[in-house]
Amino acid sequence: MKFSCEKALLQSAIATASRAVSVKSSIPALEGLLLEADKFLSITGYNLETGIRTKVEADIEQTGSIVLPARLLGDIIRKLPDDTVVFSTDQLAVHIKCGFSDFHLMGMDAEDFPQLPTVDYQNSFSVMERTLRAMISETSFAISDNESRPIHTGSLFEVERDRFTIISVDGFRLALRREAVVESEGEFSFVVPGGALSEVEKICRDSEEASTVTVGAKHILFQMGDTMLVSRRLEGEFLSWQKAIPKENPLKVTVNTRSLLQSIDRVSLIISEKLKSPLRCIFGEGEIHLYTKTAIGNASDCCPVEGSGGDLEIGFNNRYMMDALKAAPAESVRLELSTGVSPCVILPAEGEENFIYMVLPVRLRAGE
Numbered sequence: 001m002k003f004s005c006e007k008a009l010l011q012s013a014i015a016t017a018s019r020a021v022s023v024k025s026s027i028p029a030l031e032g033l034l035l036e037a038d039k040f041l042s043i044t045g046y047n048l049e050t051g052i053r054t055k056v057e058a059d060i061e062q063t064g065s066i067v068l069p070a071r072l073l074g075d076i077i078r079k080l081p082d083d084t085v086v087f088s089t090d091q092l093a094v095h096i097k098c099g100f101s102d103f104h105l106m107g108m109d110a111e112d113f114p115q116l117p118t119v120d121y122q123n124s125f126s127v128m129e130r131t132l133r134a135m136i137s138e139t140s141f142a143i144s145d146n147e148s149r150p151i152h153t154g155s156l157f158e159v160e161r162d163r164f165t166i167i168s169v170d171g172f173r174l175a176l177r178r179e180a181v182v183e184s185e186g187e188f189s190f191v192v193p194g195g196a197l198s199e200v201e202k203i204c205r206d207s208e209e210a211s212t213v214t215v216g217a218k219h220i221l222f223q224m225g226d227t228m229l230v231s232r233r234l235e236g237e238f239l240s241w242q243k244a245i246p247k248e249n250p251l252k253v254t255v256n257t258r259s260l261l262q263s264i265d266r267v268s269l270i271i272s273e274k275l276k277s278p279l280r281c282i283f284g285e286g287e288i289h290l291y292t293k294t295a296i297g298n299a300s301d302c303c304p305v306e307g308s309g310g311d312l313e314i315g316f317n318n319r320y321m322m323d324a325l326k327a328a329p330a331e332s333v334r335l336e337l338s339t340g341v342s343p344c345v346i347l348p349a350e351g352e353e354n355f356i357y358m359v360l361p362v363r364l365r366a367g368e
Contacts, residue, residue, distance in 0.1 A: 001064025283309020
């Protein structure tokens with residue numbers, strides 16, 4: 001195998017594929033990257049759960065394939081001078097040259113690298129990369145890390161003819177985002193592991209180009225430009241989220257998202273991992289009074305709102321409320337409440353309901 005490639009392009013491709021490389025594996029090849037030169041140069045990382053393959057422009061003189069340790073290869077390419085990298089192999093011996101820099105390494109046989117899973121086509125849809133990235137970013141905070149319910153360690157994708165929805169739940173909160181699709185084939189749903197979605201978010205560009213999601217019986221394939229990511233599907237019964245969100249909430253107030261976030265942030269300064277305390281909220285006429293108290297002291301703040309909460313007093317985990325407000329893609333949100341032990345539903349103040357966040361309250365004790 002022999003090819004030459006611009007250092008910046010090669011470095012970017014290696015960094016992308018390395019996201020799916022096993023840090024430590026009983027199969028040595030999985031700690032490496034598979035480089036294949038044919039009609040184009042492709043670089044693959046795979047950890048038996050998620051695989052990433054990306055193409056890069058290169059001048060290929062001789063076809064071939066080899067596996068090299070991912071971390072070492074990444075370090076070498078990153079520290080090479082900004083010039084053309086010439087890469088050649090003689091069986092398992094590898095020669096990397098760039099400018100005055102010269103490296104001779106031993107690689108591994110490409111046959112030792114497990115093949116990526118084949119996605120047996122069932123359904124597919126397309127959505128802009130920018131949109132997909134935003135939707136993952138604005139729902140991933142509510143993905144559960146509790147392995148006792150594996151299905152909730154991922155996000156549910158629900159695809160309809162003209163739109164699709166991503167839902168994440170962790171037992172304490174729910175995050176939902178929906179947007180229009182570019183193209184879809186039928187109505188279907190599936191659950192993608194949170195780890196794979198984190199990588200998809202990083203790979204997606206700030207682009208209006210369409211990314212394609214192909215769904216198979218056991219795997220999902222995301223295609224974003226010259227990069228593809230394949231992941232296993234999570235199996236099981238996802239929460240019936242439509243029933244979980246309360247529909248009739250008599251108390252509704254509208255608030256500036258940034259203002260409420262800043263108020264919560266201020267009163268949270270005395271809360272820490274060692275000094276935990278609920279965020280006590282009193283929804284009054286035209287304002288929310290926020291209060292926290294720990295062994296250090298207490299803090300209070302007030303945030304103006306439109307509407308009245310009927311002096312409802314309710315407690316929340318401060319971080320859960322802040323996560324939802326940070327993710328909300330709207331300048332103003334509507335908070336809907338019912339009782340002190342019912343969830344708070346966060347919706348856009350105006351326009352289409354393209355997001356819904358729900359945060360469960362915490363019980364307040366007297367004198368807290």
